[in-house]
Amino acid sequence: MLKHFYAVILLTTIFCLNGFSQVLPPSINSYGDTVGSNYLVLYLNYNPNSINAVKAEIQLQKGTGNNVYDSTFTLPASDSGYAVMTLSPLTPCTSYQLLINMSNDSAQGLVINPLVSFTTLCASGIASLSENTFVVITGTQNIEVRSNEMPTDAQIEIYDLTGKLLLNSPLIQPTQQIPFHQNAGMYLLRITGNGQGLYTNRFVVY
Numbered sequence: 716m717l718k719h720f721y722a723v724i725l726l727t728t729i730f731c732l733n734g735f736s737q738v739l740p741p742s743i744n745s746y747g748d749t750v751g752s753n754y755l756v757l758y759l760n761y762n763p764n765s766i767n768a769v770k771a772e773i774q775l776q777k778g779t780g781n782n783v784y785d786s787t788f789t790l791p792a793s794d795s796g797y798a799v800m801t802l803s804p805l806t807p808c809t810s811y812q813l814l815i816n817m818s819n820d821s822a823q824g825l826v827i828n829p830l831v832s833f834t835t836l837c838a839s840g841i842a843s844l845s846e847n848t849f850v851v852i853t854g855t856q857n858i859e860v861r862s863n864e865m866p867t868d869a870q871i872e873i874y875d876l877t878g879k880l881l882l883n884s885p886l887i888q889p890t891q892q893i894p895f896h897q898n899a900g901m902y903l904l905r906i907t908g909n910g911q912g913l914y915t916n917r918f919v920v921y
Contacts, residue, residue, distance in 0.1 A: 739764040740824035741771075741796070741817040752836040754803035754916060757813065763792040765819035774814040775802060776829075786859070792819070801918045803850050810834045850904065850914065858893045858904070860886055866908030874903045895920070 742762045749756040763769045768789045775784035790798050805811065812829035850860050860871065869886040873895060884893055886906070899920050906914040 738821040740822035741765070741769045741819055742824075743815075743817070743827070743830075746830065748831050748833065750833045750835060752807040753805050754801060755805060755811070755813070755831075755833065755835075756919075757800045757802070757831065759790075759796075759798045759800070761790075761796040761798070761817065763790075763796050763819060765792050765821060767820045768792050769796065770818045771798070772816040772818075773800070773802075774816075776812045776814065777806075778810060780812075784861075786861075788857075799919055801850075801916070803916050804914060805835050807835050850906070850916065858895050859890070860893070860906070861890045862886075863889050865889075866913075869906060869908035869913070872905045872907065874905070876901055876903070 741764055744760045744762055746760065747758040749758075759771075761769070769792050770787055771790050772787045773784070774782060777783050784802065788800070790796065802813075811833055813831040813833075814826055814828045815830045816826045817824045850858070858871070858873075865886050871882070871884050871886055871893060872880060873882040874880055875897075881897060881902070882893070882895060886908075897920055901917055901919050904914075904916050904918055905912060
C-alpha cells in the first residue's frame with residue numbers, strides 16, 4: 716500500500732511540472748520596411764524565446780494571393796534578435812503582401828497574414844531580370860538567388876563602396892546560397908550575364 720502511495724505522489728508531481736511549463740514560439744517586437752520601385756527591405760526586432768536558432772518562413776504574395784516567393788531562413792537567437800532582409804527585384808507599381816511564420820526548436824508560431832502590405836514605387840527599376848527571379852540578403856550574411864532564367868554564364872559580384880571587388884561567383888543552380896562574411900556596412904551587388912549587367916542593388920550587413 717505504501718508503494719502505491721509514493722507512485723501517486725510521483726505522478727502528480729510530474730503532471731504539475733508539465734502543467735506549469737510553457738514553451739513559446741518566437742515573437743515579433745517591432746518591424747519596419749523600406750519600399751522602392753523594385754525592392755523591399757524588412758527590419759525585424761524579435762524575441763527568439765529560445766537559445767537555439769530561429770526559423771523564419773517568408774511568403775510574398777502579389778495582389779490578392781498569388782504566391783510568388785516562399786522560403787525559410789535561419790536567424791540568430793540572440794537576446795536582442797534583429798534581422799534585415801532585402802527582397803528584390805519586385806515589379807514596379809505593384810501591390811504585395813508579406814506573410815511570416817517564425818518558429819524555434821520547441822514551438823511553431825502562427826502565420827502573420829499579412830505582416831506588411833505595400834505597393835512598390837511606380838518609377839522604373841534598375842533590374843532587367845524577370846519577376847520570377849529573387850535575390851534575398853539576410854542578416855545572417857547569406858545571399859540567396861533564385862531563378863530559372865539565368866544565363867549560363869551568369870555571375871554574382873559584390874563590391875564595397877570604394878569599388879573594390881569582394882566576391883565573384885558563378886550562378887549555376889536555380890537556387891543558390893552564397894556565404895558573404897564581411898564587416899557591417901553597405902555593399903553593392905551586381906549580377907551579370909550575356910555580356911551585360913542584369914541586376915544591381917545595394918544592401919546592408921549589420
